[in-house]
Amino acid sequence: MHDPRVIVALDYDNKDTALAFVDKLDPSLCKLKVGKEMFTLFGPEFVKALIAKGYDVFLDLKFHDIPNTVAKACKAAAELGVWMVNVHASGGVPMMQAAKEAIATSTNPQTKLIAVTVLTSMDEAQLADVVSGVTPEQQVLRLAALTEKAGLDGIVCSAQEASALREKHSDDFLLVTPGIRPVGADAGDQKRVMTPPDAMKAGVSYLVMGRPITKAEDPIAVLKAVNASLEG
Numbered sequence: 001m002h003d004p005r006v007i008v009a010l011d012y013d014n015k016d017t018a019l020a021f022v023d024k025l026d027p028s029l030c031k032l033k034v035g036k037e038m039f040t041l042f043g044p045e046f047v048k049a050l051i052a053k054g055y056d057v058f059l060d061l062k063f064h065d066i067p068n069t070v071a072k073a074c075k076a077a078a079e080l081g082v083w084m085v086n087v088h089a090s091g092g093v094p095m096m097q098a099a100k101e102a103i104a105t106s107t108n109p110q111t112k113l114i115a116v117t118v119l120t121s122m123d124e125a126q127l128a129d130v131v132s133g134v135t136p137e138q139q140v141l142r143l144a145a146l147t148e149k150a151g152l153d154g155i156v157c158s159a160q161e162a163s164a165l166r167e168k169h170s171d172d173f174l175l176v177t178p179g180i181r182p183v184g185a186d187a188g189d190q191k192r193v194m195t196p197p198d199a200m201k202a203g204v205s206y207l208v209m210g211r212p213i214t215k216a217e218d219p220i221a222v223l224k225a226v227n228a229s230l231e232g
């Protein structure tokens with residue numbers, strides 16, 4: 001079956017608005033991402049409703065805690081039936097391994113587990129406030145190596161790091177990239193951005209797009225145009 005490359009970030013504060021948008025879509029056009037806002041507002045039932053409509057759902061809760069807590073959270077997420085879930089790579093290898101083992105022993109062991117490296121909203125100066133002496137690319141490469149060592153399926157990074165990552169990691173290692181902006185789109189709070197075709201050429205596995213689609217006058221037209229731009 002055709003595997004859509006775009007993951008639409010459903011960052012709405014209104015469930016009916018989100019569902020009205022989803023009902024105009026088709027699971028062959030995109031996957032869906034539920035993040036902290038919608039999960040906090042509408043909970044597991046909202047996630048289950050999207051899965052029941054046939055969508056692959058990425059539950060983007062970016063767990064970051066001690067291994068026991070993250071493992072239990074990942075097991076609970078997997079058992080909702082989600083396609084993908086994530087943790088922060090900076091939680092360390094034991095935490096990532098505990099999460100992986102918990103998913104493997106869940107009722108939905110095929111759930112993919114990826115790790116967030118450096119948020120796409122951070123540039124070099126912001127990163128320097130947190131960890132000194134490294135560029136975003138160096139830190140992403142370091143955390144990607146840890147993630148692979150822990151046996152996870154891939155990482156969240158920006159498309160700007162994709163070609164350097166592909167020199168070290170095979171195509172099976174998933175690169176899931178927010179900060180995707182079509183030419184002329186407002187970057188908003190995103191700092192490390194790339195256009196959809198350039199991201200695909202750089203070796204990205206899945207492109208996460210929120211506002212450029214959801215805030216557009218005709219979101220379906222934008223999504224279809226992005227999909228078409230990936231085919232060329």
Ligand SMILES: O=c1ccn([C@@H]2O[C@H](COP(=O)(O)O)[C@@H](O)[C@H]2O)c(=O)[nH]1
Binds near residue numbers: 118180188
């Ligand atoms: O590093 C990261 C990790 C997650 N995100 C999430 O992706 C979307 C991006 O939305 P846009 O509206 O296209 O900016 C959003 O849900 C973030 O929470 C990220 O942007 N960067």
